[in-house]
Amino acid sequence: MIVLEKLHKTYGDGTEAVKSIDLEIKRGEFITLLGPSGCGKTTTLRLIAGLEEATGGKIWINERDVTNVDPGDRDVAMVFQSYALYPHMTALENMTLNLTVRGMSKGDAAKRAQEVAKILGIQELLDKKPGKLSGGQRQRIALGRAMVRSPVCYLMDEPLSNLDLKLREQMRTELKRLHQRDRVTTVYVTHDQAEALILSDRVVVMDKGIVQQVADPVQIYERPANEFVADFIGSPSINFMVGELTDQGPCIVGKPVGNGNGVRGSGGVTIGVRPEDVLFAAPGSGVFDGRIEFTEPYGGVVYAFVAVEGDRKVIKNRDYVVASLDLHQPITIGASVGVSFREQRINLFDANTGQALSNGR
């Protein structure tokens, strides 16, 4: 188990990269730190690894305070974005260095490396130097180097981002398979939400050095804690609409949009609806009317961009409401439609703070 307690990191130049993070990572959990660049996710990972010194707070690994322990003595293994293999050593030497440094005999270390190589399908690469290997192969060696140690936890810093799309998907599946097989605690850093949602037991969404939300992927997607999380997760991104809260629930330009999870009150709210929860009906029968301006087919779905009729500034984050529709649903560009939303899937956010509203206000 890894516990971060009020973890803080201010760099020498005054940049506050990580601001007082509290996080508990359970044994065997796959947890992803997700956020835009500069959000502090990599710094957090490096703090856990011991590659950065915390300027405040504590780090516990299996009930041991490791805040001031050397990286080599924390019993964590890291997989770097650049793989960081030793170019002058063979793959085998790369994988066994940490074992031999810790006093294991060369023979035993090699045997252990062979076992891991078999799991990763890299047996025939072991006598090659990194320079002779492809990106995907290097990635596997880097992964193997982490695995031979059987560490308390894996720390992975965007390990797939240097691979091409096909290979990335393949390795992603591989990581998932390995984790389900061994259940080694894994802290994974990425800015790719697909990776985060697919791989993780829980996702930590970060922004500006602060944890925005910690939850399982479904909840992160369906019940974001604030506008930042709602906006960051999902592609195309969520529709934010200007609304107001009434005793009947949330409304847009006076028209109720649904039950709104029982949230009642008054004042301005931001109504967040995912593209797949936007529904089309006959003009006049929806919350408001719009005109389909253009479409973007994408695989099995098509994204329809709808301009709100009457030129009201209803949409907060762009000019159109985006709807994700089945590819075969008939759509006519230029047609007028009534836009409504799947009631249970509406998210409400405080118009001022951006925080999600649950029951009552």
Place this chain on the structure above:
Amino acid sequence: MRSPLRRAFDVAAVFIVALYLAPIYWVVLTSIKPTIAINSAKPVWSFEPTWEHYREAFVRFEFDRALLNSAIIVLSATFITMVLALFSSYALARMKIKGADFMSLTILSLRFMPGVVIAMPFFLMFQRLDMIDTHVGMIIIYVGFGLPFAVWLLRGFMMDIPRDVEEAARLDGLGWISIIWRIILPMSGPGIAVTAIFTFVFDWNEFLFALYITQATAVTLPIQISKMIDLYNVLWGTISGAVVMQLVPMVIVVFLLQRHMIRGLALGAVK
């Protein structure tokens, strides 16, 4: 078919190389010419080769001792310079030292000083310390004078080594010394080769300090060669023989390190 421009470049390259090689060719030729042929007013192209000048360098000018002195002093100085430069350049390149850039430039700037400025104080100091005309004295001077440049040069190479690799080594449980020894050293091979060549060549050819500090026991090659010119005579043949012998070790060193060096120079270039 090569373009005419490319051809012109090739011709120019051959010409420039020839220009550089001409003096060496001339020195080699002179070293095996009989003295009469050397001193003839018209260039003599056909002659009976002789090893007389080489013999004279050894017999009359104790060239073997100068050769040994140079070897001891320069190899020791180069080795010590490289060891010290390796650690200090790593520290300046990597450890979070306030003002590392400034420090690095200051260290290099010591090298901007004219040699004479340093040679006099060294002479006075060494006189008190009884180190005039000693191998140790010469090694100290060469290490002291060569280190700034070596540190500066090597630091550039070290900064090109990805940090991730060292961090991976730290996570693998290696300490600082092990990281330098097992990771940095092998990875900075080209940089070390280049720096070692520069240091070796500079020390091997160094004249000024050797002139001040050495007299008889620690005399190095360049000084010994200069003794072949006296008030009445310039022994061109002997000088040429000595120069050829001085060149050979340098050529060997450069050839041995050449492969690394070319990689090294390119590495610095694409930075």
